[in-house]
Amino acid sequence: MVLQDKRIVLGVTGGIAAYKAIEVCRRLIDAGAHVVPVLTENALKMVTTTTFSVLASEPAQTSLFEGPESIPHTRLGQQADLIVIAPATARLIGSYTAGISDDLLTATLLATRAPVLVCPAMHTEMWEHPAVQANLGTLRSRGVHVLDPEMGRLAGGDVGAGRLADPAAIVAEAMRVLGPNDFAGVDVVVTAGGTREPIDPVRFIGNRSSGKQGHAIAAEAVSRGAHVTLITSANVGVPHGCDVVNVSTAAEMLTAVEKHETADVVVMAAAVADFRPSAIEDAKIKKGDGIPEVLLEPTTDILAGLGAKRHLGQVIVGFAAETSDVEANARAKLKRKNADMIVSNDVSAAEVGFAHETNAVTIHLRDGTSREIGLGSKRKVARSVLDAVAEMRNQF
Ligand code: CTP
DSSP: OTTTTOEEEEEEOSSGGGGHHHHHHHHHHHTTOEEEEEEOTTGGGTSOHHHHHHHHTSOOBOOSSSSSOSSHHHHHHHHOSEEEEEEEOHHHHHHHHHTOOOSHHHHHHHTOOSOEEEEEOOOHHHHHOHHHHHHHHHHHHTTOEEOOOEEEEOGGGOEEEEEOOOHHHHHHHHHHHHSOOTTTTOEEEEEESBOOEESSSSOEEOOOOOSHHHHHHHHHHHHTTOEEEEEEOOOSOOOTTOEEEEOOSHHHHHHHHHHTTTOSEEEEOSBOOSEEESSOOSSOOOGGGOOOOOOEEEOOOHHHHHHHHOOTTOEEEEEEEESSOHHHHHHHHHHHTTOSEEEEEETTSTTOSTTOSEEEEEEEETTSOEEEEEEEEHHHHHHHHHHHHHHHHHTO
């Protein structure tokens, strides 16, 4: 858990986006962080200290002079592992850039050596103003992390750039900033989800894979600094910070993977169909026309193709969802597909694999050793898989 027990000062400035900081606070706490809320005077016009104090189990602070501490900004700044400003107004950005401290939050920003993540939110005209952009450029050049706002609905019903980044994206960025960064500069391709092989325009042959494990691996890789391409057929949320390629069939997944086959790391977490209908009916098959015979043909084995073409230094990871003889089947797949590791799970066990939030796997490595990863979140499994990949890359 990258954020577990990390002390994060959450700076909340004014503007209507301040209410979204409540969700940011909740998500940081869910991720295990110890959150210290600091609200500016303008933020207090939008949200209350009570909300943040109750959520964070720590009194929200607002002033340099009214709390019990005589010098609260230096304590806050010195003890923080990370400062997140969400939302950050143009005023806050301007003061921080110029080194002006006129309230508790700006004073804390100047009194810290911790990393700082600034998440701007403002009207499009202000966001695009050269002064704001120049200030953000200066902050970036000083090593401050800036998470750009999104396009969307703004205060007053206007639509445009300047909407605070999604709270999930802010937390993912915080994880990336505090993460081990052992995948910095590494190109990672992850496939996820079950493919759908059409029979006719309305029916398909599919499987029960939800894609959650693959998406967790993509999210973990992003948080460790990788450049991630997620090739997915799943309908679950896409992790922040990935390049996403949406596919549906095994053939589409093959084409997408082939475009990225030289990546440093490829993780085939997708449940790719082994067979597809050899012909797809143009029109819906009608019940009245009798029981249809669906003839199948094999799909291309993407993982085996990667294994055959692998380049030196590349790490190729396969998955194996099994219902019997897990160890023997996984070892056989490792050999047959020339992979570096196979992550196997027994999908017939409780709480494991398809559609569950949890998983328990065994990582079978090329050198004949294996590691049991006990029941835990899919993110925990993702961490263990990437730990094994990182170790393998260190041996090259
Ligand atoms: N895989 C693939 N292309 C396919 C089928 C599978 O790349 N056409 C990959 C999966 O993404 C997974 C690994 O191969 O990483 C193992 O998939 P699995 O379906 O368990 O293995 P199969 O080769 O289908 O073997 P079996 O049917 O014997 O279980």
